[in-house]
Amino acid sequence: MVRVLREIHVLWKRNLIKLFRVPMLLFFSLFQPLLFLILFSQVFSSMAKLPGFGYDNYLQFLVPTIVGLTALNSAFQSGMGMVNDIDSGLLDKFLIAPIRRSSILLGKVAADATRMAIQSVLIIAVSYVMGARVKTGIPGVLAMILIAVLFGIAWAGISNVVALRTRNAELTMLIGILITFPILFLSTGFMPAALLPDWLDTVAKFNPISYLVVALRALVNEGWDWTAIWPALAVTAGLAAVTLTAATRAFRKVIS
Amino acid sequence: MSILEAQELVKVYPGGQRAVDGISFSVEEGEIFGFLGPNGAGKTTTIRMSVTLLAPTSGRVVVDGVDVVEQPEEARRRIGYAAQSVGVDDDLTARENLVLQGRLHGLSNREARAKSNELLEVIDLLDEGDRRVGTFSGGMRKRLDLAQALVHHPRLLFLDEPTTGLDPQNRRALWKYLRGLNDSGVTIFLTTQYLEEADVLCGRLAIIDRGAIMVEGSPDVLKAGLGGDVVTVTLPGDATDELVFKARSVMAEVPGCSEVTIAGTSVSLVLRDGATRLAGLVRALDAAAVPVVRLELAEPTLDDVFLRHTGERLRVDEVKPPSRMVHGRRRS
Numbered sequence: 228m229v230r231v232l233r234e235i236h237v238l239w240k241r242n243l244i245k246l247f248r249v250p251m252l253l254f255f256s257l258f259q260p261l262l263f264l265i266l267f268s269q270v271f272s273s274m275a276k277l278p279g280f281g282y283d284n285y286l287q288f289l290v291p292t293i294v295g296l297t298a299l300n301s302a303f304q305s306g307m308g309m310v311n312d313i314d315s316g317l318l319d320k321f322l323i324a325p326i327r328r329s330s331i332l333l334g335k336v337a338a339d340a341t342r343m344a345i346q347s348v349l350i351i352a353v354s355y356v357m358g359a360r361v362k363t364g365i366p367g368v369l370a371m372i373l374i375a376v377l378f379g380i381a382w383a384g385i386s387n388v389v390a391l392r393t394r395n396a397e398l399t400m401l402i403g404i405l406i407t408f409p410i411l412f413l414s415t416g417f418m419p420a421a422l423l424p425d426w427l428d429t430v431a432k433f434n435p436i437s438y439l440v441v442a443l444r445a446l447v448n449e450g451w452d453w454t455a456i457w458p459a460l461a462v463t464a465g466l467a468a469v470t471l472t473a474a475t476r477a478f479r480k481v482i483s
Numbered sequence: 484m485s486i487l488e489a490q491e492l493v494k495v496y497p498g499g500q501r502a503v504d505g506i507s508f509s510v511e512e513g514e515i516f517g518f519l520g521p522n523g524a525g526k527t528t529t530i531r532m533s534v535t536l537l538a539p540t541s542g543r544v545v546v547d548g549v550d551v552v553e554q555p556e557e558a559r560r561r562i563g564y565a566a567q568s569v570g571v572d573d574d575l576t577a578r579e580n581l582v583l584q585g586r587l588h589g590l591s592n593r594e595a596r597a598k599s600n601e602l603l604e605v606i607d608l609l610d611e612g613d614r615r616v617g618t619f620s621g622g623m624r625k626r627l628d629l630a631q632a633l634v635h636h637p638r639l640l641f642l643d644e645p646t647t648g649l650d651p652q653n654r655r656a657l658w659k660y661l662r663g664l665n666d667s668g669v670t671i672f673l674t675t676q677y678l679e680e681a682d683v684l685c686g687r688l689a690i691i692d693r694g695a696i697m698v699e700g701s702p703d704v705l706k707a708g709l710g711g712d713v714v715t716v717t718l719p720g721d722a723t724d725e726l727v728f729k730a731r732s733v734m735a736e737v738p739g740c741s742e743v744t745i746a747g748t749s750v751s752l753v754l755r756d757g758a759t760r761l762a763g764l765v766r767a768l769d770a771a772a773v774p775v776v777r778l779e780l781a782e783p784t785l786d787d788v789f790l791r792h793t794g795e796r797l798r799v800d801e802v803k804p805p806s807r808m809v810h811g812r813r814r815s
Contacts, residue, residue, distance in 0.1 A: 233586075234587070237583065237586040237587060238587075241572070241575070241579075241583050244574070244575060244579060245572070245574040245575070248574045248575070248615070249574060315570060315571070315572065315573070316566050316568050316569060316570030316571075317570050317571075317572055319536060319564075319566055319570055320570040320584065320587075320631065321587065322535075322536055323534055323535065323536060323559055323562075323564050324559065324584070324587035324588055325556045325557075325559040325560045325587075325588060325589065326587055482536075483538060
């Protein structure tokens with residue numbers, strides 16, 4: 228057990244060194260969520276005046292979505308990192324070391340989680356400066372980060388499946404964007420369910436991202452609403468079971 | 484005692500390609516053993532099966548008494564492996580790369596640091612140890628990759644085409660490191676497509692072609708096995724095929740000759756006691772009115788050995804000149 232933790236720690240640390248060695252990457256992946264945060268909160272600000280919107284202002288409504296978006300974006304970097312490790316021959320170096328194969332994946336997950344957490348904190352800090360307030364305070368912020376990171380890890384499973392099947396970084400990124408964007412806009416992320424057209428409302432109900440956004444939004448605007456949080460965790464667990472199983476399978480196929 | 488033993492090793496890839504077709508060999512402790520063969524001969528596949536990265540279709544590999552399929556983790560502790568393409572992390576420094584490998588091989592942080600320092604000195608990168616590997620030249624990366632394979636004191640080192648892509652100067656430098664390593668007791672199994680490398684470095688080698696071992700032995704024994712010197716007669720560049728064939732049949736009649744082959748307007752053969760029989764050969768050509776622009780008598784090379792056992796010459800891609808750009812980044 229101690230040995231396994233050490234292996235994971237060593238690989239986690241290596242990924243973190245990389246993350247901070249190229250800080251541009253950390254910030255560039257935040258660029259798009261920040262742009263959305265700043266632009267949408269201004270462009271759609273008058274939406275808060277619509278009857279049935281139900282939130283103080285659009286910023287309060289938007290911040291949870293952007294935190295979620297950040298985790299999703301970060302998730303798709305995960306697959307690209309995997310492709311790079313395969314291409315550079317580093318994966319072979321890890322495979323030839325007397326460590327458990329699972330440690331390689333867990334070290335990666337741990338590093339992904341750390342990156343997502345750091346990015347979430349930065350987004351929430353910028354939101355705070357812009358005037359957004361989290362109703363549940365610091366514990367609520369921590370809960371938001373935890374939920375977003377867990378969901379992000381589940382989403383990273385998809386990215387890694389794509390990465391391991393295509394072994395192409397550009398394709399992995401492209402497919403990531405192509406999947407994430409429509410699903411994000413087909414959720415209740417930018418518009419409350421009450422204001423969505425009926426068909427979209429139905430689609431959004433089956434969209435895992437909706438559950439993530441609703442839970443985060445509850446923590447920001449309403450309080451510890453467990454009727455929103457539990458479903459999000461359940462959906463995350465279900466999603467993770469599927470994506471991480473598929474990713475592990477794809478990984479086994481690559482290394483055999 | 485043999486430290487590496489492969490028995491009837493076979494690898495059939497999905498799709499039916501038999502990359503390795505029943506290879507058996509053994510490597511003795513302390514020697515440098517090489518696989519010489521062209522691209523696609525099955526060299527890399529054999530190495531990847533031996534280092535636990537690829538499952539054999541059938542057959543077995545035993546490293547230091549450990550079956551690599553049955554006990555992969557035990558086997559991994561005993562071997563070091565440097566692939567043909569280097570496996571280094573460009574974003575980390577040389578030292579960080581070495582410490583990472585050391586830690587993954589079970590060294591404590593302190594041990595890994597000490598070992599990294601020691602290895603950086605061995606590969607002459609001590610001053611560059613804290614530079615990011617992305618700024619390294621091809622030769623430096625190759626040396627670092629070699630050092631990475633050594634962090635855990637493996638008794639057996641697998642090197643897949645260790646000098647492919649290096650310029651001659653870096654190639655010779657790497658040979659020096661490999662010899663030093665071997666002198667310090669590390670057994671080396673390497674693959675190469677360079678005749679000179681096999682000749683200079685390997686105590687014993689196997690010539691491999693199309694997934695099978697053609698012949699095995701020390702370079703000297705293999706060359707002596709040809710049974711003579713190699714004589715090459717070159718006709719004028721405008722010689723007709725007819726004339727070249729005529730030269731071949733004239734030369735084939737000379738006593739003590741064998742393995743007559745044609746390459747362009749050159750005809751080569753192996754001639755027993757070449758120096759004493761050469762005059763006879765020249766007289767025969769002269770009598771048959773075959774024009775000769777060049778005549779060469781040489782000791783056989785591994786290429787001649789290769790030719791005899793595979794029916795072809797070992798063609799190698801030209802070595803590229805040293806690249807000024809490494810991974811799109813300018814060398815600093």
